[in-house]
Amino acid sequence: MTTAPPAFPQARVCPHLPPPAYAELRGGPALRRVTTHAGQLAWLVTRYDQARTLLKDPRLSSDRRRPGFPVISVQVQLLTERKRQALIGMDPPEHDEQRRMFLPDFTLKKVRERRADIERIVHESLDDMLEHGPPADLYQEFALPVPFRVICRLLGAPWEDRDFFQDAIRRLVRTFDTAEGRQAGAELLAYFEHLVTEYKKTPDGAGLIGRLAGTGRIGDDDLALAAMSLLIAGHETTAAMISLGAVTLMENPDQLAAIRANPEAITPAVEELLRFQSIADSANLRVATADIEIDDVVIKAGEGVLIPGSLANRDAGVFTDPDVFDPSRDAGGHIAFGYGRHQCLGQNLARLELQIALTALWQRIPTLRMTVPAEELAPRPPGAIQGIDALPVTW
Numbered sequence: 001m002t003t004a005p006p007a008f009p010q011a012r013v014c015p016h017l018p019p020p021a022y023a024e025l026r027g028g029p030a031l032r033r034v035t036t037h038a039g040q041l042a043w044l045v046t047r048y049d050q051a052r053t054l055l056k057d058p059r060l061s062s063d064r065r066r067p068g069f070p071v072i073s074v075q076v077q078l079l080t081e082r083k084r085q086a087l088i089g090m091d092p093p094e095h096d097e098q099r100r101m102f103l104p105d106f107t108l109k110k111v112r113e114r115r116a117d118i119e120r121i122v123h124e125s126l127d128d129m130l131e132h133g134p135p136a137d138l139y140q141e142f143a144l145p146v147p148f149r150v151i152c153r154l155l156g157a158p159w160e161d162r163d164f165f166q167d168a169i170r171r172l173v174r175t176f177d178t179a180e181g182r183q184a185g186a187e188l189l190a191y192f193e194h195l196v197t198e199y200k201k202t203p204d205g206a207g208l209i210g211r212l213a214g215t216g217r218i219g220d221d222d223l224a225l226a227a228m229s230l231l232i233a234g235h236e237t238t239a240a241m242i243s244l245g246a247v248t249l250m251e252n253p254d255q256l257a258a259i260r261a262n263p264e265a266i267t268p269a270v271e272e273l274l275r276f277q278s279i280a281d282s283a284n285l286r287v288a289t290a291d292i293e294i295d296d297v298v299i300k301a302g303e304g305v306l307i308p309g310s311l312a313n314r315d316a317g318v319f320t321d322p323d324v325f326d327p328s329r330d331a332g333g334h335i336a337f338g339y340g341r342h343q344c345l346g347q348n349l350a351r352l353e354l355q356i357a358l359t360a361l362w363q364r365i366p367t368l369r370m371t372v373p374a375e376e377l378a379p380r381p382p383g384a385i386q387g388i389d390a391l392p393v394t395w
Ligand code: HEM
Pocket: 062, 087, 088, 089, 099, 151, 230, 233, 234, 235, 237, 238, 241, 279, 280, 283, 284, 285, 335, 336, 337, 338, 339, 341, 342, 343, 344, 345, 346, 347, 349, 350
């Protein structure tokens, strides 16, 4: 009797820990078959070396429209239907041209210039939370608004429209209903198309949209789609990492104390949090454009490949005792931001936001604690950026 390949991604039980079945997948072959949300058979890469080799392989495409692309959620299904793709769904040469256009806003130098601004946003959010609490919802009142304000400023997306953005994004990224997601995506895109048109009337407008609108370097439709996807990618992930990072730190009080005692310890601690959480099972999706031989396996042209950080970043051959949260380890080689051509455009920004947010949180609220055990927090469904939508705390 043959058993169907396991489903991937799987659901987390405790939101800050990987699904229990992943430990078993890590113990098996480096490449194995799994079943996607859409019922396709696809290849799952379970080891670090093979993950990095494949993420560098030009025979793997990121284009969601190609037949066989692994559909791991309703959200990926919606992307397969789109005529235009955002950066993450493009292949060269189009990908490299567009990436070069956005890069100036995301270099280490440019991001460092934002430090004071990010610190101000972090402290203002904490002021608001302290004024209303305790208790408080650390996700809604801190982890979410901080990266949301930062990315709105970087893009030049008006903060006054945050209620519209948040509602439409929630309907797009949380839904299990394709019609609802399609509608929300259309509303967001129409909003950004209008914004690009407005920016074209004001030379030297604010942010990335203002810098590129009307320059002729990128079409209006592509800029609108890019702005929409940067708004989403720029806060969903970082908000999830601030909140889950805070949970992991509260669950590990000795390590938290060591980080608080040494301000420089936050830099490696954030890398370890990124490795330990690996929130983006929904990223690093590819489809083969030619047969690829690797580890006695042939990935056939047209087959989907899933290369999740949640497995590679816990490869015991690379990270000793991978299930232990050890902020003093050198976790810098993790692939939580991906690897190769599509490696996260916003990684410098995300790192700085995490370092500032998680430092300020305990400077301002040394007695911060959760009011429910971590395992009672509701995880997100598989296929979403892993995270939580509420984090009840007191102090
Ligand atoms: C790509 C994770 C924050 C924008 C990626 C990829 C991963 C990732 C794994 C690779 C996808 C692939 O290869 O298919 C994360 C995590 C974050 C984070 C864990 C926070 C902790 C951000 C931020 C921004 C951003 C703050 C923007 C402001 C992007 C973009 C891409 C990307 C545009 C596509 C790059 C390309 O295709 O060239 N991210 N990300 N991300 N990320 Fe992030």
